[in-house]
Amino acid sequence: MTDPRYGLPETIALIDDLHLGCSQVVGTYVMLGDDPVIVDPGPASVLPNLEAGLKQIGLSFSDLHGIALSHIHLDHAGATGSLVRYFPHLKVYVHHRGAPHMIAPDKLLRSATRIYGGQMDYLWGEFLPVPVDNIVTLGGGETLRIGGRALRVFDAPGHAAHHLIYFDESTGAAFVGDTTGLRMPGHTYVRPATPPPDIDLEAWRRTLDMLLSLNPRMLLLTHFGPAHDPERHIADMWDHVLRWAETVRVSLERGEEESAAEARLVALADADLGDVDEAMRRQYAQAGAVEMSWHGLARYWRKRMDAS
């Protein structure tokens, strides 16, 4: 059984958002203390679960000071506009490259609809715009005095061009979003998440080096929970990223059918996951579909080929 505190410092809580009723797929961190802040509320479809999770730690949405977004992908940021509609005092901290899409999400939703089609509502629920007055844009280099602490902000491109990492110096915890992949509690395997449209391996490696230079005590993953072995964790994820990237590159070079190329990557990821039960396989797949990651890497290579 997993420790409900996941080995977190006293000043940080983790709420299991129970995405589609599944535990340990999408999580929301709470920076406790005066003016509490949540990191990545998740999609609107999990709002009742987030509310129940906050209640368990004696909080309600009206107690929050704000929402700090690691990045604007639907599984992380989808609920933001709905929360602000009902709790207009909430501040929304977001990368300046992501902010325009929170204010006017049409383009973001159009591209998501191309991927998820009729599943959009079931998977994510509504995605409401955030009024510009609620938004605090960041780009890295800032120190925020929020959630009862000093929080250093870092630009963290790689998984997404609009990704931020928040580093809490008082605990050594780094809120990494999807920068260090997916890893379920009690497992050592780290699965990369490389969705379209802006995977950038060079930028990503620089982000990971920056992260390592902070000497974090733990990495707080959205999918799911803390990694207490940052160096090994990051090395493991990067190994997989490079192998995935090479696999996709070779498929493109050979002009393989997309469905066959995707299946090749899925098989590789599946083998790396090792001897786990079917429920755990589904948990990883729900947190980050490998087929989507294939498209993210293919896009990365095609951009490079077009540029050369």
Ligand SMILES: [Zn+2]
């Ligand atoms: Zn994610």
